[in-house]
Amino acid sequence: MVAVAPALRRNRRPLGYYLSRVVSLWLPLALFLVFTLAPFWYMLVISLKDQQLEVNNPAVFPFWPFHPNFDQYIDLFARTQFPRWALNTTIIASLSTLVSLTFGTLAGYALARLRFRGASLLGIISFVTYLVPQTLLFIPLNIVITRLPVPFFLVTVVFSTVAVGLPLLMLFIPPEKRVGWGPLASWLPGILLFGIGVSLGLWGLTAKGAALNEIDLGGATNLSNTMWALILTYPTFLVPFCTWLLTGYFQSIPRELEESALIDGASRMQAMLRIVVPLALPGILSAFIFAFTLSWNEYIYALVFLTSTANRTIPVGVVNELIRGDVYFWGTLMAGALLGSVPVAIVYSFFVDHYVSGLTAGAVKG
Amino acid sequence: MTVRATATATGSSAAAVERGGVLQTVERFLDREGVLGYLLMTPALLLLIIFIAYPFVLGVWYSMSDVQIFGLGKFIGLKNYTDLLNSPVFLQTVKNSFVYTGFATVFKLGLGLGMALVLNQHFPLKNLIRSSVLLPYIVPTALSTLAFLLAFNPTLSPLPWIFGPLHIPYPAAGFLGDPALAMGAVIFVNVWRGTPFFAISLLAGLQTIPQDLYEAAAIDGANAPNRFRHITVPLLTPVLTIVMLFSIIQTFADFQIVQVLTRGGPADSTHLFATLAYQTGMQGGRLGQGAAVSLYMLPFLGLLVIAQLWYTRRNASR
Numbered sequence: 001m002v003a004v005a006p007a008l009r010r011n012r013r014p015l016g017y018y019l020s021r022v023v024s025l026w027l028p029l030a031l032f033l034v035f036t037l038a039p040f041w042y043m044l045v046i047s048l049k050d051q052q053l054e055v056n057n058p059a060v061f062p063f064w065p066f067h068p069n070f071d072q073y074i075d076l077f078a079r080t081q082f083p084r085w086a087l088n089t090t091i092i093a094s095l096s097t098l099v100s101l102t103f104g105t106l107a108g109y110a111l112a113r114l115r116f117r118g119a120s121l122l123g124i125i126s127f128v129t130y131l132v133p134q135t136l137l138f139i140p141l142n143i144v145i146t147r148l149p150v151p152f153f154l155v156t157v158v159f160s161t162v163a164v165g166l167p168l169l170m171l172f173i174p175p176e177k178r179v180g181w182g183p184l185a186s187w188l189p190g191i192l193l194f195g196i197g198v199s200l201g202l203w204g205l206t207a208k209g210a211a212l213n214e215i216d217l218g219g220a221t222n223l224s225n226t227m228w229a230l231i232l233t234y235p236t237f238l239v240p241f242c243t244w245l246l247t248g249y250f251q252s253i254p255r256e257l258e259e260s261a262l263i264d265g266a267s268r269m270q271a272m273l274r275i276v277v278p279l280a281l282p283g284i285l286s287a288f289i290f291a292f293t294l295s296w297n298e299y300i301y302a303l304v305f306l307t308s309t310a311n312r313t314i315p316v317g318v319v320n321e322l323i324r325g326d327v328y329f330w331g332t333l334m335a336g337a338l339l340g341s342v343p344v345a346i347v348y349s350f351f352v353d354h355y356v357s358g359l360t361a362g363a364v365k366g
Numbered sequence: 367m368t369v370r371a372t373a374t375a376t377g378s379s380a381a382a383v384e385r386g387g388v389l390q391t392v393e394r395f396l397d398r399e400g401v402l403g404y405l406l407m408t409p410a411l412l413l414l415i416i417f418i419a420y421p422f423v424l425g426v427w428y429s430m431s432d433v434q435i436f437g438l439g440k441f442i443g444l445k446n447y448t449d450l451l452n453s454p455v456f457l458q459t460v461k462n463s464f465v466y467t468g469f470a471t472v473f474k475l476g477l478g479l480g481m482a483l484v485l486n487q488h489f490p491l492k493n494l495i496r497s498s499v500l501l502p503y504i505v506p507t508a509l510s511t512l513a514f515l516l517a518f519n520p521t522l523s524p525l526p527w528i529f530g531p532l533h534i535p536y537p538a539a540g541f542l543g544d545p546a547l548a549m550g551a552v553i554f555v556n557v558w559r560g561t562p563f564f565a566i567s568l569l570a571g572l573q574t575i576p577q578d579l580y581e582a583a584a585i586d587g588a589n590a591p592n593r594f595r596h597i598t599v600p601l602l603t604p605v606l607t608i609v610m611l612f613s614i615i616q617t618f619a620d621f622q623i624v625q626v627l628t629r630g631g632p633a634d635s636t637h638l639f640a641t642l643a644y645q646t647g648m649q650g651g652r653l654g655q656g657a658a659v660s661l662y663m664l665p666f667l668g669l670l671v672i673a674q675l676w677y678t679r680r681n682a683s684r
Contacts (some may be wrong), residue, residue: 007415028484035494036502036562039513044525046516055522062524116403123676126410129418131612131671133619135640136664139647139657140425141417205562236417297506299622300640304648315508319626329517339510341505346436348504352497353503359563360570362640 014261040338047072047334055330072331072341082336084310085317090343091315092227097291104242104287105233109272111243112250113258123247125197130240134300141233142304146224229305230313234295240296242287245361249283250276286358289351291346314340429658437507446658457658459630462589465549466638468616470556475610476559478564485565486572496569511626514555518542518627545635548628552636555623560616563672564609604681611674618670619663639663675681 033145042063044053050067054060091240110116111123223229252274261271277284302313309321318336348355395401413498432442450456485496502510517523522542527535537544541551575598621640624630629644630637637645639659647656 025487027496028480029489030567032481032499036499037560039500039510039517042517043510043513046513056520058526062527103413104540106406110403110406114399114403114406116400119403119617122407122411125414127675127678128671129414131615131674132418132642133615133660133667135619135621135643136660136667137418137421137425139643139653139660140421140428142648143424143428143653144417145624161461182681207639220623232413235413239413268396268402293504297504297508299506299508299625300644304644315506319508319512321510328516330522333512334516336479337509340509341491344504344506345501349497352493352500355502356566357498360567363507 014365043334043338072335075332076335085312085314089313092230093295095231096295099234100238100291101243103239107243108246111247126240126243145229146304225307238291245287249280253279286354289355290358296344398514428654429661431654433654446655449644451534455634458634459642463638470553470617472562473557477561481565482568485569500562500566502559507622511623548636552624567609575601586593615670
């Protein structure tokens with residue numbers, strides 16, 4: 001007893017402490033949490049409620065499902081094109097993220113490490129284009145999309161694949177082996193990449209790819225209403241961001257590591273891929289999460305460039321196809337909205353720290 | 367390790383001398399900084415030229431032509447721009463955009479700063495709470511706005527259940543039926559979406575402030591408000607400025623919230639540049655005028671971008 005009493009006394013704090021703790025922490029925290037999370041709770045409740053008995057009856061308490069059922073979710077999958085939109089969004093977001101990360105890593109490395117004329121101007125350009133909002137250019141961009149002739153598109157694909165493939169080929173083969181393997185073997189990775197790029201490009205424009213896009217490309221000569229319209233345009237805002245984020249990351253990696261590799265006979269590209277890129281993985285991961293969520297969430301390009309119901313992405317599909325006429329199916333709408341948010345929420349929850357460091361990279365140094 | 371690597375390198379250069387060949391010359395040429403730099407920039411640059419620079423030039427041309435859905439249209443000079451200046455809808459839109467941006471930014475800044483200060487304390491489940499606060503910012507805005515579309519509905523809204531006990535009358539036409547209330551509603555949703563971004567960025571800024579500064583000030587007898595004013599505010603200003611400029615750009619060019627909630631209505635009271643451009647150019651088919659509406663954003667956006675660039679570079683060089 002005697003031993004416990006002083007310990008108790010030491011831990012006892014004045015009532016004022018708890019009061020100030022409530023006022024300065026718990027009360028505002030609770031208010032903020034309700035403010036940010038209540039809409040999600042509300043969506044969940046509406047999506048679970050019995051539509052006739054509860055949602056369409058304002059007399060029923062709105063924030064709790066008294067007759068919960070999953071009919072709205074079943075509806076969403078059985079009666080709407082939601083699964084299709086989910087597939088579209090996944091393909092578009094993955095491919096545009098891949099393109100952006102590749103282009104962004106290459107450009108970011110060049111800006112961070114290599115001395116060439118105009119490097120600082122290019123750095124400024126990438127920062128400025130990162131700030132350009134999508135709503136500034138969507139009308140002329142739509143014209144580019146609807147009128148960009150297919151051959152031009154193919155040339156673009158080919159050219160960028162070569163541009164990526166050429167340096168990449170030097171990555172995988174150590175210099176001492178390159179020539180020894182014979183010219184063809186040493187160019188193999190580049191050729192492979194080139195082939196993949198071209199066939200992807202062709203596939204998107206031929207009957208097979210069209211089947212997935214559900215469009216008649218027989219007479220079509222442009223990209224409008226194909227997934228390629230988004231896969232190619234999302235990188236316009238993702239690449240500048242990735243470039244700019246990764247330039248910072250690459251700069252934070254000590255030059256000495258790379259220089260010793262260069263002295264040991266590695267090529268620049270090898271030094272980049274084997275030494276700098278692995279060390280910059282946290283930054284690349286941040287860029288990946290950002291690029292993926294941004295392209296998953298994008299609305300205006302998807303709304304303008306894709307015109308048929310089957311080609312929609314989730315945000316546009318749910319908003320524009322599930323709201324039809326005067327009858328609102330609120331439950332299905334909310335179910336779609338929640339399910340459409342789940343993938344980004346999952347990606348985010350796994351990599352919170354990387355997301356936050358990417359988010360604040362611009363504002364907070366280091 | 368180094369010895370072996372050097373040995374291999376010597377071996378390879380010996381092999382190179384032995385075999386020589388065009389391929390090696392090409393490789394060595396590509397490995398030069400001046401060449402490799404451009405090579406690595408090419409994919410990104412090409413993309414930006416085709417899908418940013420070219421559309422931009424095209425947009426300027428279209429904004430000075432009477433183009434409809436097809437054809438190139440003919441050159442009409444600045445007529446689209448002057449027509450817009452005489453259009454009440456456009457003038458309303460300009461006003462709306464600044465009201466929307468101004469109010470939303472002030473609220474986001476205030477609430478975000480408050481949230482950051484609260485989140486900067488120690489409490490149980492700190493990490494979970496900090497990360498869940500950011501949810502409104504990361505999920506698709508068009509989708510989360512649907513919750514508000516129902517919440518602002520005239521008949522099905524749940525808000526009377528909250529307003530009733532507080533004795534606030536719920537507007538008969540819902541929040542989206544009355545011009546002033548509709549503007550308030552879209553601003554509210556924007557604040558809801560954007561506050562977490564401010565909060566988390568400012569929280570990161572707060573965490574870079576060394577704790578001993580506060581301790582030293584406390585020993586010198588500075589009270590909490592004084593410590594906030596003389597330590598927190600000045601040290602947080604760089605972060606605050608960059609976050610705010612970034613947010614103003616995004617808010618000024620916003621599209622989704624208004625498009626989903628009101629489509630610019632009622633009576634054009636919530637139209638922003640982007641929604642008006644969409645309505646004019648895409649739904650109305652007057653591409654030229656639509657492009658002109660978008661491009662009217664450019665002077666203000668340009669100023670913000672320059673300010674942002676200048677401020678970021680100044681900070682980086684310090």
